[in-house]
Amino acid sequence: MGEFDAAVVTISDTGWAGEREDVSGPLLADLLMEAGARTVVCELVPDEREQISGTLTRLCEETKVDLIITTGGTGLAPRDVTPEATLAVIDRQAPGFVELIRHRSAKITPMAALSRAVSGIRARTLIINFPGSPKACREAFAIIKPSLPHALEIIKGEAQDNSH
Numbered sequence: 436m437g438e439f440d441a442a443v444v445t446i447s448d449t450g451w452a453g454e455r456e457d458v459s460g461p462l463l464a465d466l467l468m469e470a471g472a473r474t475v476v477c478e479l480v481p482d483e484r485e486q487i488s489g490t491l492t493r494l495c496e497e498t499k500v501d502l503i504i505t506t507g508g509t510g511l512a513p514r515d516v517t518p519e520a521t522l523a524v525i526d527r528q529a530p531g532f533v534e535l536i537r538h539r540s541a542k543i544t545p546m547a548a549l550s551r552a553v554s555g556i557r558a559r560t561l562i563i564n565f566p567g568s569p570k571a572c573r574e575a576f577a578i579i580k581p582s583l584p585h586a587l588e589i590i591k592g593e594a595q596d597n598s599h
Contacts, residue, residue: 439501439587441467442476442494444487446508446517447567451481459506459572463565466576467504470583476500482508487520495524495560501587503560504576507567509552517564518553525555525562532563532582536575543574559590
């Protein structure tokens with residue numbers, strides 16, 4: 436994978452309150468570094484739509500990362516608002532990433548159907564929602580990793596989109 440800067444945003448009320456250790460965020464940071472990220476910024480926010488959207492916007496506009504992976508808040512519970520917060524900040528959807536994750540994850544667990552995750556682009560940053568569990572994060576990353584280098588090159592204007 437070519438050089439890129441990334442961020443991991445863990446969305447968790449209990450993690451934010453210090454009641455549970457964030458395992459998924461550091462795991463994703465390690466996977467991104469192994470995949471060639473120059474830097475990985477890690478953030479932890481509660482399940483609050485405005486805080487999630489604000490964090491994503493700041494990481495895109497001020498930190499200017501190429502890729503943001505969120506973990507958590509994508510299910511059916513009333514406090515799961517990560518998809519809505521993401522949709523509020525992206526310019527264009529890029530649904531193939533989460534469609535592929537749901538499709539392949541359904542072969543592992545029927546609970547994949549409960550995911551409301553979204554993915555899209557804000558300016559030159561790709562944002563992908565991941566599930567909250569470390570096991571699901573590892574699986575989801577393995578699923579999208581092959582397509583990430585070319586996707587990031589296209590978004591940054593370094594390659595042409597030949598997906599059709």
